[in-house]
Amino acid sequence: MELLQLFLKSIFIDNMVFATFLGMCSYLAVSKKVSTAVGLGAAVIFVMLVTVPLNYLLDQYILRPGALVWLGEDYADVDLSFLTFILFIATIATMVQLVEMIVEKFAPALYNSLGIFLPLIAVNCAILGGSLFMQQKEFNNITEATVYGVGSGIGWFLAIVAIGAIREKIRYSNVPPVFRGLGMTFILTGLMAIGFMSFGGMLTGGDEAPKKEVVENIAPTEPVEVNEVVIDSTALETVTDSLTQTVQE
């Protein structure tokens, strides 16, 4: 049950694109057609499935303070966490290369549809972001980390397919010239992000009073992104401000 919750949360509530803006570059560049969007999205899910658990193991047994204790008591004080970035990105780059070669060898059809996107993925922030958030969330076991990785990948897939479909349709609409292309895509993504915010109440039942709901939503994300928490707490301040104001009136 908790795994299911984590899965749904990483797809909808902590959506890579709409909540944390990760992988925006390829999201914007490759979303002109649904078919290419599906290809890249599938490749991202696949690479997330491989790299997140792998980086979880790296983090558990090499990087975190005291992780080297399996080598012997002398290594208990070693803290290699400053190497996180370089090791994670190296894992991702090699895995992407490896996945590309394996897929080319054993599934040429899949390679033909995914092939060109695989190198792009090495520099897709969603992948590195997934691993870094995984490290920050401090999962208990590798299953949780894997579920989180796949969930985030699926969330990214949904986002890019949705915007791809909208961009295919919007070609027939009369968009003001200055917003054509990039500008409109940003505004659309913003509107979609507002839509996705409504998933925030999904795991809490959503029938609390609005103010309580905000509080409920902060709790699960608190260890996740410090950045977002700051945002939420300021938003909360404004809510409290307006409340005190109405009381005074």
Add this chain to the structure above:
Amino acid sequence: MANTNQEKEPLFSKKNLGLVKDPLTDNNPVTVQVLGICSALAITAELKASVIMALSVVFVLGAGNVLVSLLRNAIPSSIRIIVQLVVVAALVIIVDLTLKAYVPDLAKKLSVFVGLIITNCIIMGRFEAFALGNGPWKSFLDGVGNAAGYGLILIIVGFFRELLGSGKLFGFPVFGDPVAKTGLYATGYENNGFMLLAPMALITLGLIIGFQRSRNKNLIETH
């Protein structure tokens, strides 16, 4: 930012100046080349975070471009992506440790987004497109110019989001005290807390792009 361009050194030929100036306006990495959007949006709820992020990227891209440019004849092209990633990752670790040492609060706020400078497409894009084919000095100017163009957008977005969202700039109240109802708040003005949430970052950037295109018609896309 324009002041640095006016130094009268022979090193700053007109062409070299263009390397710094173009990315600030007509060839802006964020609004025209569509690179490096991820971090441009995530950390702009506060102006201070935007400024720190912009400076970090100026450092990483400036130094990284020089390094890659110096190494450009030594890197076999088949493994260049990994070499470039290692160069960026090393520089980002320097930035990360520096931030953690001197501004720990802010480093916490930026959280994983400092690490994500590594996958900032502007950096890989400039390495691939410029540093691999040009000398160190030109690459340095190009790197600084592009990073400054990125930082400019970051600061504009951060300015509007913090001003309209929490009524502050750099953490100092601008419009008065919202609780005590002084200053502008006495007239019934309210902070728009929505500006601080994720979606408004996207919409703000969309509007900035629209504004830039209305000033420069050449940038308008057909679709």
